[in-house]
Amino acid sequence: MDAKLVRGLEQLLGSAGVLAGANDLLLYEYDGSIDEARPDCVVFPRSTQDVVEIVRLANRYDVPIVGRGAGTGLSGGAIARRGGIVIAFSRMKRxxxxxxxxxxxxxxxxxxxxxxxxxxxxxxxxxxxxxxxxxxxxxxxxxxxxxxxxxxxxxxxxxxxxxxxxxxxxxxxxxxxxxxxxxxxxxxxxxxxxxxxxxxxxxxxxxxxxxxLPEKVGTLLAVFDTVEDATDTVADITSRGITPAACEMLDAWTLRAVEAFVHAGFPLDSAAVLLIEVEGVQEAAEAQSAEIAEVCRLHNAREVRRAADGPERELLWKGRKNAFGAVGRLSPSYYVMDGVIPRTKLTVTLRYIEDVGKRYSLQIGNVFHAGDGNLHPLILFDQRDPAQLDRAIAAAGEIMKFCVDMGGALTGEHGVGMEKSQLMPLMFSEADLDLMRQVRAVFNPEGRLNPDKVLPLVKGCGETRVNVLAVLSSGRP
Amino acid sequence: MSKGSAYVASRLPEIVGAEHVLTDIRVCAKYEVDGVRPSVAVRPGAAAEIAEILRFAAADQLAVIPMGGRTKLGIGMPPRQFDLALDLSRLNRVLAYDPRDLTCGVESGVLFADLDRQLAAERQFLPLAPAFADRATLGGIIAAGADSPLRYAYGSARDYLLGMEFITGDGVFSKSGGRVVKNVTGYDLHKLLIGSLGTLAVITRLNFRTFPLPPAQQTFLASFPTVPEALSFCAAIAKSPLQPKLVEALDRGTARLFAARGCTRTSGDAWSAVITAAGQQAVVERHARDLERMAGDMRASEFAPLNDSEQAALLGCITEFPRLILEAFPRAAIFRIAALPAAMPDLLRQISAALERQRLDQATLVRASGVVYVAMLPPTSRDAADENAPAKNDAAKNDAADKNDADENPDIRLVTAGREIMKVGVAGGWRPLIEWCPPSVKRELRAAGGSIWPPAGDEHFLAERLKKVFDPHGILAPGRFQGGV
Structure with missing residues (x-):
C-alpha cells in the first residue's frame, strides 16, 4: 500500500488510529469463520466524518474498503479479500x-x-x-x-x-x-x-x-430416546398454534460432547434434547409451558425439566450455549454449516445428514434452531488427512444441496460472505444474480466496498470446489 | 399508443389469447387510474405471458400499470402515461400451503379473502387485515404498501413476507428471498417491492409466513373525553406487560362513521381506545382485569368488553376504515402519517387546527404502534354521498363544477389544508403521505408544486437509480411514485 495513503490516514486519525504493521494486521485477517486474507491497513474512525475522509482517501488511492465490527461473523463478511483498508468500528461505540x-x-x-x-x-x-x-x-x-x-x-x-x-x-x-x-x-x-x-x-x-421485556419466561428441557420423537414434538407444538420464543435441538452425539464438557445433566444414552422457551404475561408462559410439556410426553419424552427465570434457566441454556466449544475439544477441525429447511422436513433431513455421515465415514453433529428449521450441522474432520478433507467437502456439498432441494435456503443467519458466494447458483438463476449485481452497483458502482462477497465471482469455473475446500480446510470455529 | 391499436390488437392476442385482450372503451374505463384511461387491458394467465407483454411494451414505450382487485389504485400520483392495464386476476392459484410449516406461496392475483378462508380452515391466518378485504389481491395489498391494524402484534408485511418472484420492466424473471421462515441468502430485493405501487416490477408470486389463530380473543372499548387521555391510555398499555393483538384509538368523526355502519358501541362524543386481547383464555382474562383497572386509574368515562357481534362489527370497521370513508365521502382525502407515539397528541392538535381553519371535518384513526390516519372531509361531500352516485361520475361532476364555481371549490380547501398538514408533519420530523384523495386534488397539489408524497430526502437519487435498474425503459406506472419516479 502506498505509504502516502498510510500517512494521510495517520494525519486524519492519529497514529494510534491506524495499524499497518504486519504483526498488528495478523489479528484482522480472519473473522469467526475460516477464510483468511490480510488487509493492508486497519483504521479506527471516531465519527461519521472520519469515515467520510477515509473513504475519500481510499478513492484517491484506488484501494478497497471493508467494514468490520467485532469480527465474529461466520461467513467471511469482514475479511479484506482483496486487501485494502479495513474500517474497524470499535471506537464508534457510543x-x-x-x-x-x-x-x-x-x-x-x-x-x-x-x-x-x-x-x-x-x-x-x-x-x-x-x-x-x-x-x-x-x-x-x-x-x-x-x-x-x-x-x-x-x-x-x-x-x-x-x-x-x-x-x-x-x-x-x-x-x-x-x-x-x-x-x-x-x-x-x-x-x-x-x-x-x-x-x-x-x-x-x-x-x-x-x-x-416479557413478564415471565418459561424454559423447558425435554429428553428423547429417538430423534423422530423430538422432531415430531417440534411439529406438533407448531401445529397446536404455540409459537415458542425459542426452540433448540441437540442430537445424541452433540449432547454427549456437551455433557462431557459442561455437565449440563443430559442423559448420555438419550437421542435428542429439545430446549424450548415461552414468554409473555405470566398466564401465557404458564399455559404454554404446560401444553408443551404435555406434547413432549405425548411424543415419549423420557423426561421434561422446567425452569423458572434466573439461575435455573441459565443451567438449561448452558448446554446449548457451550455446544460449539464442546465440539471444539473433540475434533482437530470442524465446520459449522448453516442451512435452512421447511420445518416439516426436519426428520427426513436429519436422517439424510446421518446417512451422508455414514457414507463418507464422517462424524456430523447437529445443534440447531429446530423451531425455524435453521440447521447447523457440524462436520468433524482432520484437516491433516487429505482423504478426510475430500470426503468432508463432498459431504458438505451434498447436505447444502439437499437443503435447497427441500425448498430451503443456503444460509439462515450466518450470511453468504465469501464462504457461500460460489454456491449462490444453487438457489438463484443468472438473471436473479444479475439483478442483485445491478442493485449493488446502485450503491457501490465500482465494487470498491467489500469486494468479491455475496455474489459469485463472474468467471468461477472450478472455483466452487476451491472455495468449499478453503472453507473446510481450516478448522477455526 | 405509439404503434397504434392495430398492432396492439394483433400482437397481444397472440400472447394471451383474444378473449383476454380488452379494448372496449367502456371496459377500459374500469381500469382507469386517476381518471387516465388505458387503451387496452390485458389479462395474462401465466408469468411467461407477463414477461412477453412487458418486453413488447418496453419495445413500444407503452406505459403499463399492474393491478389486481383494483381497490387501491387511488394511491399514488396520477400516471404520466398509461396505455396498458395489466390485470393479474387470472394469476389466482395458491401454489403451496403446508399448514404444519406455517408458510404459503401464492400467485399475486389470489384474493386475500380466498387465501384467508383456506388458512382459517387450518386455524391459521395472515395478519395483513387489508381494507377492501373481499376484492383485494395479495399482490395488490403488498404493492400498495397496505397497513394492518394487526401490526401492533405481528409487525408489517416486511416482517413476514419471505420471498417473491417478479418480472422487471424489461421482461426478465427474477426472485429474491425464499420460502423458509429464516433466510439471509442474497439481497432482499423483494422488500423494495412492498409499497412500490408497481413502479419497479410485476409481482407474480409471494411467499408468506402464516400464523396460528389464537384460541380465544376479546375486544375492549375504553372512552375518554380528549385525545391526550386516550393516547395516554394506549401508552400505558405499551408500558405494561400486556401483549394485546391490536390497540387503536378513534375520534368522534370516525365513531360517527362506524355508527352509520351498525357499529354503535363507539361513543359519538368522545375518543375511544380499542384493544383486542388474544391467546389462551387465561391470557384474555388477565388482559380484561388489567385493562379495566388501568382504564379506571386513568379515569376512562367508559370501559366495556364487547360481545362477539359487537367485536366483529368494530374490528371490521377499523379494518375497512379507508373504504368506509371513501364510500361515505367520495371527495375525502386521507393522510397516513407515521410518527412516534409520544409525538402523536401534539401532531393531532396541529392537524385539527389546520382542518378547522379550512372548515373541514375530520375522522381520525390512530394505530398505537405509531401511524395515524386523518380523513379530511369536505362538508358538502355528505350530500354527495347521499346521492349514492358512483365515485367516478361524482368526480367528473365535481370537476365540471370546479370550473364554473371556483370560489366554492372544495378541492381548494383540501389542497390548502393538505399542504399545511404536510408542512406541519415535515417540521415535526415525519413524512406524511396523502394516501387517498380525488385526482383533481392531486393535480391541484402538483400545480401548486406539491404532491401527495412527502418531499423526498437526500437519499432520493438512490430511488431514481433503483428505478432505472428495475425498469430501464420507464414503462411501469411512470410518475406514480415519490419524487416523480
Missing part, C-alpha cells in the same frame, strides 16, 4: 440516544449487542436480536448480516428491529434512509441495506426499536 417512551435507541455501529440491552433493561426494555456472539458482536455487524439468534423465532431478525440508518456510500456521500417512525414512505432502502453484508454502504448510525 449509544447516542435512548428514548424509553417510544422504545427507540440511536447507536453507533460499534456498540456491542448486549451492551445496548444492558443499558436499557432497567427500564424493562431490551434489543431483541440475540446472536450467540451477542456479548461480543456489534450492532453494525448485526445490521450488515441481518443477524438472527435463538429468540428470533418469535421476534424476527435484525431487519424487524431497525427503522433508520445513516450510510456512508463508497463515493463518500452521507445519506440517511428510513426514519424513527415505524414506516417511511418511498422504497424500503433500510430493509434493502440490512443484510447486504457490507457491500452497499458503511453504516455509521443505527436507529433501533427496543422491545419490552
Amino acid at each position: 449509544i447516542l440516544e435512548i428514548d424509553t417512551v417510544n422504545q427507540r435507541a440511536v447507536v453507533e455501529p460499534g456498540v456491542v449487542n448486549s451492551d445496548l440491552t444492558r443499558a436499557v433493561e432497567k427500564d424493562g426494555l431490551y434489543f431483541a436480536p440475540d446472536p450467540s456472539s451477542q456479548k461480543a458482536c456489534t450492532i453494525g455487524g448485526n445490521v450488515s448480516e441481518n443477524s438472527g439468534g435463538p429468540h428470533t423465532l418469535a421476534y424476527g431478525v435484525t431487519s424487524s428491529h431497525v427503522t433508520a440508518l445513516q450510510l456512508v456510500l463508497p463515493d463518500a456521500r452521507v445519506v440517511r434512509v428510513g426514519s424513527r417512525a415505524i414506516e417511511t414512505p418511498g422504497y424500503d432502502l433500510t430493509g434493502l441495506v440490512i443484510g447486504s453484508e457490507g457491500t452497499f454502504a458503511l453504516v455509521t448510525e443505527i436507529t433501533v426499536k427496543l422491545s419490552r
